[in-house]
Amino acid sequence: MVSYIDAATAPLKNTGQIRLYGPDDFEGMRRASQVTAACLDGVTDLVKPGVTTQEIDDYVYEFGKKHGAVPATLHYRGFMKSCCTSINHVVCHGIPGPKPLKEGDIVNIDVTFVLDGWHGDSSRMYGVGKLKRASERLIEVTHESLMRGIEAAKPGNTTGDIGYAIQSYVEAERCSVVRDFCGHGVGKLFHDMPNILHYGQPGEGIELKPGMIFTIEPMVNLGKPHVKVLKDGWTAVTRDKSLTAQFEHSIGITPDGCDIFTTSPKGLFNPLHPETQ
Ligand code: MF3
Ligand code: CO
Ligand code: CO
Numbered sequence: 001m002v003s004y005i006d007a008a009t010a011p012l013k014n015t016g017q018i019r020l021y022g023p024d025d026f027e028g029m030r031r032a033s034q035v036t037a038a039c040l041d042g043v044t045d046l047v048k049p050g051v052t053t054q055e056i057d058d059y060v061y062e063f064g065k066k067h068g069a070v071p072a073t074l075h076y077r078g079f080m081k082s083c084c085t086s087i088n089h090v091v092c093h094g095i096p097g098p099k100p101l102k103e104g105d106i107v108n109i110d111v112t113f114v115l116d117g118w119h120g121d122s123s124r125m126y127g128v129g130k131l132k133r134a135s136e137r138l139i140e141v142t143h144e145s146l147m148r149g150i151e152a153a154k155p156g157n158t159t160g161d162i163g164y165a166i167q168s169y170v171e172a173e174r175c176s177v178v179r180d181f182c183g184h185g186v187g188k189l190f191h192d193m194p195n196i197l198h199y200g201q202p203g204e205g206i207e208l209k210p211g212m213i214f215t216i217e218p219m220v221n222l223g224k225p226h227v228k229v230l231k232d233g234w235t236a237v238t239r240d241k242s243l244t245a246q247f248e249h250s251i252g253i254t255p256d257g258c259d260i261f262t263t264s265p266k267g268l269f270n271p272l273h274p275e276t277q
Contacts, residue, residue, distance in 0.1 A: 020211030033120030033261035039063040047126040053085035057096035069113035084110040091236040103129035122262035123248040142220040142245040160204025167199035178219035217248030
């Protein structure tokens with residue numbers, strides 16, 4: 001049976017209980033998350049043909065330094081970079097390096113900054129120059145699937161309602177949902193309970209309560225849902241080499257819905273439609 005615990009009195013480790021955070025905690029999450037979102041805004045102009053993913057990583061590190069925030073991924077379980085950069089058929093956890101971006105690439109950039117102990121975790125898609133129609137459609141479907149998941153994130157609903165909202169939409173669009181990675185509790189810890197699956201059935205899973213803080217971060221493939229992890233131990237790719245996309249927000253459940261902590265200050269969250277969150 002799942003149990004819930006007041007985050008103020010809970011030990012700072014994953015005990016299997018679900019932390020319920022208070023209003024001050026939500027403010028802390030918003031501050032950390034807004035540094036992450038501003039950084040992802042700042043990256044937008046950098047993403048051009050010829051730029052290496054290492055240059056993007058350097059930008060993220062420096063941005064954090066300027067704002068008193070530390071990248072949570074740096075030294076995390078042996079990961080040695082300040083962000084993940086996942087290009088084309090890379091599903092997630094791509095490692096920044098000397099490879100330059102090229103015209104037509106689509107890239108997910110995933111940043112988590114820690115500020116005053118709070119983890120703001122978000123990722124977006126970026127297009128390099130002019131994109132193919134199929135790439136644009138995949139980005140559109142993936143963004144919409146996240147927004148539908150967020151719509152289902154409210155008290156009384158369950159984690160299964162979120163998964164169902166995402167999966168039913170994605171599959172109706174003839175795309176597939178990656179099963180091997182999920183959203184997660186976030187806040188004082190980077191990866192906490194509960195797991196937020198991006199597939200499922202209505203009413204399944206854990207009941208959502210005000211004060212819960214977690215990410216939703218669907219990975220959507222144009223082909224089959226299956227992935228494999230490369231020999232570097234991190235880079236996850238689609239088995240069929242099909243194109244894949246991901247968007248991620250950190251959110252907190254409120255009495256009547258949820259707060260999105262990682263909204264873009266400049267309205268750049270969806271690259272195809274500036275002015276969206
Ligand atoms: N930010 C990723 C997430 O959304 C986790 C990256 S862990 C890393 O949960 F080690 F690969 F960086
Ligand atoms: Co995450
Ligand atoms: Co992330």
